Amino acid sequence: MKVNRFMENPLVTPGDVSPYHKGFEVIGAFNAGVCRYNGQIIMLLRVAERPVSQESGKVRIPVVNIAGGQGELRIIELDMEDSRFDFSDPRVVKDVKKGKAAYLTSLSYLRIARSRDGRRFTVDESPFLYPELPEESFGIEDPRITQIGDVYYITYSAVSEKGVGVGLVSTRDFTAYTRHGLIFPPENKDVVIFPEKIGGKYYALHRPVPKDLGAPEIWIAESHNLLHWGNHRYLLGLREGCWDSKRIGGGAVPIKTEKGWLEIYHAADGNDRYCMGAVLLDLNDPSRVIARTKGPILEPETEYEREGFFGNVVFSCGVLLEGDQVYIYYGVADSSMACAQLSLKEIMDALVEI
């Protein structure tokens, strides 16, 4: 498959974003939702910031303390000699005894980057969406934008010590927004809402992470109003020994084609190498999987994809379509944003019936 990466890549890097918090540095501007709005191309960036470390041997954890709807930034300082914690993953601090994450090393929120040509972006000065709910005290991550009529519905990961759930806000102008709370409880991520009703119902892909039985795989749910979801069904799973053997989740908002709904999804293998693949779902019953690409359609190859805060990652939360051209906007190495241009026909041709 021919992958035309933009010459301008990476399009936005942490250096292009001024920190919102005093005394903080931006370490990531990545995993953006993408849409067209009012003649602009918008990337809704996940911006990750952390305190500029002032003392070696310490890790300073940013948390938004939320009480009565008011957020207050708080720093938790951990000693790297503290044997209760494992600091080996740059993204999270693990509780050794519990064998699971206790804190994130950075605080994420959503911030808009705007462009006329989809290549040169200007980043807004302040956040579009910042933690406000108790369930968002560790941050807001990985947005997807679905336009339905003139309303843009934005799903995102809501992270707190209570777990990772999925929140929903809607906006008409990317200035004001309405909050709709969490639409999926923990542990869930990677929710993409289909852009129209199918047989009278809205559909969404979601990615539960069960603790005991099961694996991080893609499910599908239904709704009448986008706020309340039900009829959850298992949809698409891991493939042992393949590039999508460890975790898999929805990526871009599904693209309507004559042959079905084309979903460009992400997956990782046992080495945490993240690639993008594609799957085709039935046009009238998206709970039916028709075909899937065998290999990835996009994988980390360039230096900006292989090296960074968390390397060997390409991770798309949104694409734009123009004729046969699919513009895959994607986060690279949990650091920056890039774009690659692929042929829709070539992606469709790569699908293998299941």
Added chain:
Amino acid sequence: MKVNRFMENPLVTPGDVSPYHKGFEVIGAFNAGVCRYNGQIIMLLRVAERPVSQESGKVRIPVVNIAGGQGELRIIELDMEDSRFDFSDPRVVKDVKKGKAAYLTSLSYLRIARSRDGRRFTVDESPFLYPELPEESFGIEDPRITQIGDVYYITYSAVSEKGVGVGLVSTRDFTAYTRHGLIFPPENKDVVIFPEKIGGKYYALHRPVPKDLGAPEIWIAESHNLLHWGNHRYLLGLREGCWDSKRIGGGAVPIKTEKGWLEIYHAADGNDRYCMGAVLLDLNDPSRVIARTKGPILEPETEYEREGFFGNVVFSCGVLLEGDQVYIYYGVADSSMACAQLSLKEIMDALVEI
């Protein structure tokens, strides 16, 4: 607190239930949802069956293979010498490499026990609800029954290799029923639906089990139609060093009192000792916790509670109210059913404001 256990306890034991599957034995008749229907008291039992083992050193796992809505019972035979698996927990077979459950050792489904006096029960000859969905291939467990008008809504754990989610069916006569699919995706359990709308919305307690951040704690969700759920919020958590330090989940359908919604919940400590406690939620806003009992109101003390398939467990999925008397029906030792009579006033008096 005075706890009057029924003289007749245990009310139903595995010996009282004829196996539904040929060549199987009933190992549990427990964790029943409870309601009044047509002059009867109904216990909707979770019945667990397993193949009568014929060869020592083997474990035979029952699974319902579901294709096109048709279920077919299949047996997976595992060698107890197989080092890929850990057989130490009588309830599950663990995948050693993945460090998590791979199979259940028994297959559960729901079966009705009927009584006139709430003490002497007759068990129906065949199941009321049997696995039919792919998401139920490992069984159906732990029902709760909420009566709204003349419809009984039954939530239950739907278990498969894909995870543990929560299904919903409704019935008017405990003969015919309507399936509504899974209302909560994995990993979730212990869903109790409130018996009436509050401020124009239905509410339910649920218990996600997140893999990474978070713990098995109680959340609350809203719905307009009981089928689709949203606005998930964290509600009630673990207490370190207490009887409810490891996992906590909804038990009985909430009881409406003048002072608030009284929820009788279950919890376990680090030794997997399960007790029942109580929490009071605001009458008009059940997402607000008012008070909670410090200690348990019911704990495993008798022999039938301490000894059994999985001992030291009292686990209620439903209570009946008669004046000041709360009849707590509860599973004991993952084996049988029992009932204890407590004073509502005494439970209310034991609540401590938060």
